[in-house]
Amino acid sequence: MSQPILQLKNLIKTYPNGTQALKGVSFDVKKGEFLVIIGLSGSGKSTLLRCINRLHDPTSGQILFNGEDIAQAHGKEVLSIRTRIAMIFQHFNLIPRHTVISNVLMGRLGNMGTLGSIFGFFSKTDKDNALKYLNLVGIGEKAKMRADNLSGGQQQRVAIARALTQNPEILLADEPVASLDPATCHTVMDYLQKVNRELGITIIANLHFLSLVRQYATRVIALKGGEIVYEGDPKNIDDAWFEKIYGAGAKEVHIN
Amino acid sequence: MNLYAFKRNIFDSIMFAFLASVAAVVIFQPDEYAMLELGRNFQFFVAALIIGVILTTLLNRAGFKTLGEQIFEPPYKKAQAKDESWWRTLHGWQLVIFLVVTLIVGFNVTGFSIYKLVDKDSFGPAMKLFAGIFDPNWDLLPRAVLKMIETIFLAFLATFLAIPIAFVLCFFAAKNIMRHPLAFIVYLCLRTVLNLARSIEAFVWAIIFSVWVGIGPFAGMLALFIHSIVSLAKQYSEIVETVNDGPIEGIESTGAGKVQTIWFAIVPQVLLPFISFTVYRWDINIRMATIVGFVGGGGIGSLLQTYQGQAMWPEVGTIIFVIAFVVWFMDTTSAYLREALK
Structure with missing residues (x-):
């Protein structure tokens, strides 16, 4: 049994205003998993992902990434961690006025000097890779278009391509389909699955819809009030578990 | 004391001190030398400020809403406020009195005069300027x-x-x-x-x-x-x-x-x-x-x-x-x- 790629040990995050977003979260992630985190809004899912790539600073606890504790890393170490743990967001977070290809190339920023990147000296390999990953998510022909002229689903695919140019070991996805329509939803999820299966990149995603979770996740963790209330196979989440996670009276919504 | 009450007191007491100063000038009719005594006049103003703070606090405690209270009160208090016509409220009259007094002082200080605008003695030279x-x-x-x-x-x-x-x-x-x-x-x-x-x-x-x-x-x-x-x-x-x-x-x-x-x-x-x-x-x-x-x-x-x-x-x-x-x-x-x- 190989070492887990990521191990969280008693991770606690308290915001300056006193809100305890994470109250001691511990779990392991094995290489190549498609781990999905579910839970109500405000259960700490987004905070958890942002602690892993250190967009947020955890208050205490350990995050072992390939065995090395990154929870209290600072300065340049944090930047280097972020290049290896890529992330995509609910609102895509692209640069609207830039072209698609230039947005994808921004995945290389962490590996470049400041001056070189400002003057736009991206290497031939970087440019080839950017185009390769755009083709992988099926929008190579849109490379020269402005990012804000694309539909939501296409923008999320650009974001995936940007994340891939970072050559990440882990890809975090924070509500990747929450602002997309049901049909587009599946396209984006299919590409995430492709990234997971073909490139072997470990994926940790926050999702709202249980039907998507059952279809794509290899393992699921449920958060409630900053604590883990369920961990296991997505197929074992029955109505009783559902009520426990989402509260009594909640009803599952299916999307096709 | 919470921050909003502090802002309210400052606001109302400045208004009060201003009105008190105007009243003092009207009552005592000071000459230019008296007006130039900055130190003494400042003391008067500060004293009026302090009285203003006390007055504001008392008024609001007694249930009269001052203008400062009306402006700075937090949303939860605003939600509880009764709906009343402005002429039945203290803050309504406070605003009206303040505006009227300020207007009158303004006319006085700038020497506002319609007469001067149309008087022949001043209009003549101006005509020359326009002509030029x-x-x-x-x-x-x-x-x-x-x-x-x-x-x-x-x-x-x-x-x-x-x-x-x-x-x-x-x-x-x-x-x-x-x-x-x-x-x-x-x-x-x-x-x-x-x-x-x-x-x-x-x-x-x-x-x-x-x-x-x-x-x-x-x-x-x-x-x-x-x-x-x-x-x-x-x-x-x-x-x-x-x-x-x-x-x-x-x-x-x-x-x-x-x-x-x-x-x-x-x-x-x-x-x-x-x-x-x-x-x-x-x-x-x-x-x-x-x-x-x-x-x-x-x-x-x-x-x-x-x-x-x-x-x-x-x-x-x-x-x-x-x-x-x-x-x-x-x-x-x-x-x-x-x-x-x-």
């Missing part, structure tokens, strides 16, 4: 045009040189970038310096520089240059503070450094508004260059000052015509430019 201005001396036109060109370039250079400095400063003066505790101290210091420098008008800078580098367009350029840096830095930083956080998070998540994040996530969002504000600043600078010239800053303002001082109205008319034309032209052009840049 509306019959410009076109012989002066070439010189006026030359000086106007000087003014336009003076304003242009001041704006242009201020851009890079303001561009760099604005990021240090933007709250959303300077979040780190140490950075926040830099932010506070820079904001304070910028606000202080901005409270010094361009024509004051012109007076300083006309002594420093001598009277002429260079002094005027330096004055507008300093003023442009502070104004642009402030406006730029306000734009930076309104940027969308999403792209910043997106770029940060790639492992990009601070400068890269600013360049790739913030600059594309702020570039167009920056250009628009800069064009507008050039436009303002051309107008201000006239005033700056009046106090030793060169350009068309200096020319205007010379002829105005000698009451040579036809020449003044020519200069006013040139200024008005250029200002109108710049105003229109920059409006079109800014519209197109949106």
Whole structure:
């Protein structure tokens, strides 16, 4: 049994205003998993992902990434961690006025000097890779278009391509389909699955819809009030578990 | 005491002290010497302030809502407020009395008089001025045009040189970038310096520089240059503070450094508004260059000052015509430019 790629040990995050977003979260992630985190809004899912790539600073606890504790890393170490743990967001977070290809190339920023990147000296390999990953998510022909002229689903695919140019070991996805329509939803999820299966990149995603979770996740963790209330196979989440996670009276919504 | 009550007390007590001061002047009819005794008068004002604070607190405790309370009260209290006609409330009358008193004092202090406006003795000389201005001396036109060109370039250079400095400063003066505790101290210091420098008008800078580098367009350029840096830095930083956080998070998540994040996530969002504000600043600078010239800053303002001082109205008319034309032209052009840049 190989070492887990990521191990969280008693991770606690308290915001300056006193809100305890994470109250001691511990779990392991094995290489190549498609781990999905579910839970109500405000259960700490987004905070958890942002602690892993250190967009947020955890208050205490350990995050072992390939065995090395990154929870209290600072300065340049944090930047280097972020290049290896890529992330995509609910609102895509692209640069609207830039072209698609230039947005994808921004995945290389962490590996470049400041001056070189400002003057736009991206290497031939970087440019080839950017185009390769755009083709992988099926929008190579849109490379020269402005990012804000694309539909939501296409923008999320650009974001995936940007994340891939970072050559990440882990890809975090924070509500990747929450602002997309049901049909587009599946396209984006299919590409995430492709990234997971073909490139072997470990994926940790926050999702709202249980039907998507059952279809794509290899393992699921449920958060409630900053604590883990369920961990296991997505197929074992029955109505009783559902009520426990989402509260009594909640009803599952299916999307096709 | 909570913060809102503190703001309320300050607001109401300043209003009270103002009314008390006016009442004191009306009752005691002090002469000019008495009015100039700043120390004693200030003591009176402070005493009135203190009484005002006590009065406000008592009034509000007794259930009378003061104007300060009405303005600063927190939303939860506003939600509980009874709906009453303004003439049945204390704060309504407080506002009316304050406005009426201020108007009367204003008329008094400025020596407002319709009679003076239409009186023959003052209207006569004014007619002469109008006659001169509306019959410009076109012989002066070439010189006026030359000086106007000087003014336009003076304003242009001041704006242009201020851009890079303001561009760099604005990021240090933007709250959303300077979040780190140490950075926040830099932010506070820079904001304070910028606000202080901005409270010094361009024509004051012109007076300083006309002594420093001598009277002429260079002094005027330096004055507008300093003023442009502070104004642009402030406006730029306000734009930076309104940027969308999403792209910043997106770029940060790639492992990009601070400068890269600013360049790739913030600059594309702020570039167009920056250009628009800069064009507008050039436009303002051309107008201000006239005033700056009046106090030793060169350009068309200096020319205007010379002829105005000698009451040579036809020449003044020519200069006013040139200024008005250029200002109108710049105003229109920059409006079109800014519209197109949106």
